[in-house]
Amino acid sequence: MPADATLLLLDKHAVEPLLQPDDVLAAVGAAFTLHSQREGRVFPVIRQALPGGGIFGIKAGDVPAQGLLGFKAAGFWPANRERGGEPHQATVMLIDPATGRPVCLIDGNAITTARTGAAGGIGLRQLARPDSTTLCVFGTGVQARVQVTFALRMLPRLRTIRYVSAHDTPDAGFVAQFAARCEVVHATDRNAAVADSDVVITATPGSGPLFDAAAVRPGTHINAVGADTRGKRELPDGLLPRATVVVDDREQSTTIGELQWAASLPCIEIGDLLTGNASFTRDADDITVFDMTGLALQDLTVGRMIHQRAIAGGAGTALAWPW
Missing domain, CATH: 3.30.1780.10 (ornithine cyclodeaminase, domain 1)
Structure with missing residues (x-):
């Protein structure tokens, strides 16, 4: 040997x-x-x-x-x-x-940080409106920052970032990282921040719903990052039935992702959109969700x-x- x-x-x-x-x-x-x-x-x-x-x-x-x-x-x-x-x-x-x-x-x-950020970027490229100018992100940590970084790369028309911090206090480091590229605003009203945004990114520990379903207006795209374990969630009841749901893996999403709370809903795997095995044409008023559980x-x-x-x-x- x-x-x-x-x-x-x-x-x-x-x-x-x-x-x-x-x-x-x-x-x-x-x-x-x-x-x-x-x-x-x-x-x-x-x-x-x-x-x-x-x-x-x-x-x-x-x-x-x-x-x-x-x-x-x-x-x-x-x-x-x-x-x-x-x-x-x-x-x-x-x-x-x-x-x-x-x-x-x-x-x-x-x-892990980079590949999750890149996955979010691919989701935005496939699903978000290309003319999106406003983004709301929940979280200011490492994953929230890489998600915003890839969002700015994929959606060059973004002009305003609203961020919701864990303790509803401003995060100077987060602001400094992106202030040279766009307006960065600390949001204290979560529902208003969601309603005023074309794109919403949730990058939190997944302790529970972060906003009301009624706050999501037609045309919004959501990248949901934080639900990766049984019992975790970031999205509210009533949102997914209104949306076209795209996942990285169907089984993982229904067991540890956002679809564990709505397992009977149809969904599309993001890889099938990339290969043409499935198709989706976004209308201006469509709500889309990309549930990211992370693939080996x-x-x-x-x-x-x-x-x-x-x-x-x-x-x-x-x-x-x-x-």
Whole structure:
């Protein structure tokens, strides 16, 4: 058996420079396409509450024809804030499908942030009105910021960002990040902010409905990010029946996403829109929702891209990992 095998370790400092937006968009788009064509498999999600109040999960999958296999172990540890750390933690592992040997271990925090932002961007490109000028975002944290970043990239006519913060207090850091690109307004009336916006992004821990269904006016598009565990939700009762609902994965959406609260409603998978397996023509008054639960294939295609770029650029640390 070979004794010279190695395992490549890529920490955040190696990963972050390689996450260029166009590359991440391409990798995430490839994941959705592979899922639609049933060339990429998504295995059942493990998602469990921990005794200390955290959540731990594993998302795994493969693309047999491309020799891609792996998983992401991730979750949410709220007590990390008290330690000065990030509550979301993730690690991606790529595995050789021919042997089962680990190939690359990657810090998954930046990957998760970037691939979710890119997924939101693809949803906006497919579903939001191109002439959208106003956006309301719930949340001001890492995921809210990357969602807004991709929104500004995909919807160049955006002029006003209204943000709703966790404790209804202004967030100077959030404002500073986007003030040079558009008007940024702290919203204290949630329903009014939603009613005045063409696009709504919900990027919160998913503790409950964030606004009233009646506040959503015709023509609005919503990217729902925060519901990724059984019992979580961000959207109110009565909204989804009024909308065309698009999901990243039908089964995940009905078990851990927003459709767990309306499982009988029809939906379209975003990959099917990209491949032409399904079609949707937006009318000006349509309400659309993209429910983003996060696919293992997103982590794997982005992880593969990072792995390939790291090898080409000599990044990371190779450890002996003999058989």
